[in-house]
């Protein structure tokens with residue numbers, strides 16, 4: 001995997017702690033804060049190590065895929081239930 005570099009000076013960057021909720025959300029989407037190793041530059045910002053497509057196929061996203069499957073499944077049951085009710089009333 002390619003080493004991440006500072007967009008300002010091209011020096012190596014290191015991982016920085018997430019400061020707030022917004023950064024935590026972005027972190028879960030594959031972006032995370034980095035800080036420039038060069039103290040004179042002191043750049044800090046969010047960078048994406050993985051592309052969005054990589055993220056979608058990344059193991060962590062299985063969790064999100066599961067949620068989508070569960071929601072789809074519940075919607076299916078819900079729709080089946082509504083249809084079932086209509087069918088019952090039709091025969092009464």
Ligand SMILES: [Zn+2]
Nearest residue numbers: 006009036041
């Ligand atoms: Zn820098």
